Every structure is written in structure tokens, then in C-alpha cells.
Amino acid sequence: MSGLNIENVSPQKFKLGNTANMAMMAMAGLGFALLVLGFIVNHERAWHAYLVSFFYFTCMAMGGLFFTAIQHVASAGWSVNVRRLAEALASFIPFVFVLGLPIVIFAGKDLYLWLNADEVAKDAILQGKAAYLNKTFFIIRFAIFAGAWILFSKKIVGFSLSQDNDGKDSWTVCALKWSVAFLLVFALSFSFFSVDFLMSLEPHWFSTIFGVYCFAGLFQSSLALLTLMALYVVQNGLAKGLVTIEHVHDLGKLTKGFTVFWAYIAFSQFMLIWYANLPEETIFYIDRSHGGWLYISLALLVFRFIVPFLALLPRWAKRTPAHLTAVCILILVMEYVDIYWLVYPNYSHEYVAFSWMEIGAFVGFLGVFGIIVTRFLGQHNLIPIKDPRREESIHHHVTY
């Protein structure tokens, strides 16, 4: 409020307890050990489990960088004090490259029908798509996308960190320019990335809105994660007077907004395919309306849209930590279910396969992701302490 002065408030250092650190290392170790076992038992299924978790954490990391970039482009003042949390998510981006390489190089026909030379030889449609869907171009595309993301994350986050040291306003201008470029690159690269990794699992099927669908899930869930991180900072008093329930409230609003956006895009994709009723398009939903998959499809509608939307609607919902935490966790779980729902019918048409292999892959990735993100937060200030708009963020206040 009015009495606060920028000079007399500073964030505490984020420090993770040894137990938490060990727990994450154990999760990473145990998860990847289970995954290795999975590859020995059933490598086809293990690749699917790996892909789901890989895509999930790619979304979280990219969501962090996207959030940072739009705040720069909008010259937003309110979000300055939570921006570093988003930048921490983006620190995982180099690992997107490292952990994605095995998929593009080794997964082959275990995941992608179009990498099975025998199938392509007897399928005219796949031959027609071979100019795009072939291994060399797949690897090149992935390298370009991941390389560009690493470059932009190093630049945009780097400007912010440099500003912490010398306090020069010019870094903000640099960040703005790079962020504009990043948004253009991101829109294209993430669309192609999701087409390459997820849509091509069923290479005969196509949906022009697929990239937007994946983006909608990405942004809804990464905003939920950011809200949880901001809540953690508020509740542990790590940045008293700097990050407050006001910031959490606005992050909650954005989460609610993009919950509606996800539903809008998901329904747009469904309705056009349902209406036109073309066999090559409906195959996607036919696969997902038989066996146990129908329940997963309906669960997405209920728990990814209806429940979070109504639960985030009242004002108090976004200012009550326990309630908000529960809703954000639900959204994060549903993001996993969504990606799982996109990937797994490719592996098992008839039944919903979920057991230790999928859990192992997720826990392993979660461990690595947690280690990277908390290490970043431990190494740097919890908020951008010399940002020219920091005072606006301190006084941020959500009116009725």
C-alpha cells in the first residue's frame, strides 16, 4: 500500500531444504529407472509414456517463456514481481532439446507409423506426405525449433538477469524487441512442433487447429503452475510486500480466462469435424469415443473446463489459497490427461493403459524439472529487483 517504499522491501533468498532436494533427485532416479525397465519390458509402450511426459514438461517450460514474453510486449507493470517465476520455468528449455533428441532419433516406428518403411511402401497417402514426414526433416525441424527456443530463452531471461546486476533501463527495451520476435517464432514453431510430435501419431488424420489446441492447453496449465508458485511465495513470506495476494488474484483470473479459451478451441476442433463428418477426420474422435476412451473424453470436458471455470468464477475463489491450490492442481492433472488422451489411443485402441510405466516417466521428468527450476530460483533473486516498473508491481491492487 501507500506506505511501502521500494528501498525498504527486498525478497528473501529462495532456498530449498535438503530433504526436498534429495526427494527430487530420488524421483528423477526412480522415474528414469522405471522407464528403463519399461523399455526392456515393452519398448513401444515406454516410448508413448516418455512422449507424454516430455510434451507435458515442454509445455510448462514454453509456457513460462511465453508468459514472460507477453509481459514484455505489453510493457506490463503489475506482473514484474512474478515474472522471475515464469523465467524459472523457462530455464528447463535446454532440457527440452536434450530430452527430445531420443524421440526424434530413436523412437522411430514404435511411435510414428510414417517412420515404418514397410507401411509407407503400401500406403499412397503416407507416400504423399513423405516430403514432410520423414526422419531427416523431423530431426532438422526439431533442432531448429529447440535451438530457437534456447536462444530466445537465454536472451530474454538473460536481459532480466543482467538488469538485476546493473539496473540499466535499456535491458527492458532489449527484452521487448526480442519478445516481439519470440512471439512470432513461438506461434509458428510450437504449431509445427505439436504437429510433428503429436498429430503425426495418426499420420492420416489432420486438423488445422491442432497447434492452437496444444497451445491452449499449454497456457492454461502453465498459468495454473505459475499461480501455484506465486501462492507458495506469498504463503512462505519469501517476498513480503512484493508478491501479494493481488498478484495471485490476477494470475488466477488469467487461468480462468484461458480455461474458457481451451474449451473454445477444443470445441471448435470437435464441432467442425463432427459437422463435416468426413471419414479421414472423424477417425480421431471415433478412436476416442470407444472403450474406456469415451470416459476420458468426457472427463476432459468436465474437469478441464466446467469444474475449473465455475470454481474460479467468484472473486473469493481467486483470493483463497487452499481453494485456488486445489483448482490449479486439478488443471495441471488435466493437462497430463489431455496429452495422454492425444497420444495413447495410438498405442491402445481398445482400453485405457495406465500403470507404473506412465507414472515412472512422469515422476522422472517431474524430478528433473523440479531440480532445474528450483536451482534457477536459488541462484537468482526471486523478483527482478531493478526493473524500472517494479514500483508499479509493488502497488498492484485489484479493485472490486
Place this chain on the structure above:
Amino acid sequence: MAKKRLSGVVGFWSDDHKIVEAAHKMREAGYKHFDAITPFPVHGMEDAIGIKRSSIPYVTFIAGVMGGSLGLLLEYWTSAVSWALNVGGKPYFSLPAFIPVTFELTILFAALSSVGAMFFLNKLPQVDPPIIDPDLTCSKFALWIPDTEPGYSPEKIEAFLKQIGAEEVRRVVEF
């Protein structure tokens, strides 16, 4: 035009922080019907003078639900009851096809009702309220206590306003 009617006491400040503090004191002293008049939105003022949350969100929600239901009902009645038409072999009542109109009517009802409720609650279009002081739109901040205040006593209020730091106190009578 209705007759202008204005009677009360007004205290002036030239600093937005000080007027928020003064408004807090005013409320603690038990004043209920007073208002703040400032040239720009002052942070914390709604809390200081105890303005309750607007009821517009409830209007929006109820109107949205009504709009959605009516939209769905309209589509059901026109395409499945009154003039059942086979479109592409799909069922007469096809929910996916009806969602866009339902959605649009939800938005239309919710938006128009919100604007309507806002006008009603703001007493718009009352565009020529009595002018207390022209400087209140550019450089001065005021607390305004109308004569509807319970136990209204101009002398007491004038003394209280001076006590909480008003730079200038004026009695306004205008009919």
C-alpha cells in the same frame, strides 16, 4: 429535468494519501453516508469509505444462464419441434450444432444486462450532477457528507473534518 437538490458539508484535501487516511477515520467515527470525490481513482479508497462490492457480477451470471437456456430452448423448439428438419442425417436435437448459438446468446444477455445494471446502479444517464467545486475534477480531493447522514449536524461535521485534517471546509446548500 428534476430539480437539483444538494445540501451538506464538504471538506477539501490536496493530497490523495491524506484523504484516504481521513476517510478511514471518518468511517471509524461512525459516519455512513459520506462519499469521496476525487479527480482520479485513489487506491484503497473503496476500502477506506467502506464501499461494498457491486452486485453487477450476479446480474451478469444470472442473465448469462438465462440467455444460454433461452438460446438452447429456441433452437430445440425451432429445429426439433415446430419445424423438424433433417440436416445431414443428424438427430433433430444435436447439441454440438446448438452450442455456438447458445454460447452467443449467453454472452449477449450477460453483456447487455451488465451494461443495463451498471447504468441503473450508477443512476445514469444523470449527466448534470450539481457542481460542488470545479477543482474536484483536476486538483482537489473532497469528502462529502450529505444531509441524509443519520444525525446530521453541520457544526459537528465541520469540526470533525477540521480535526481529521481538512484544508478547507465548506457548507453547501443548493436547491
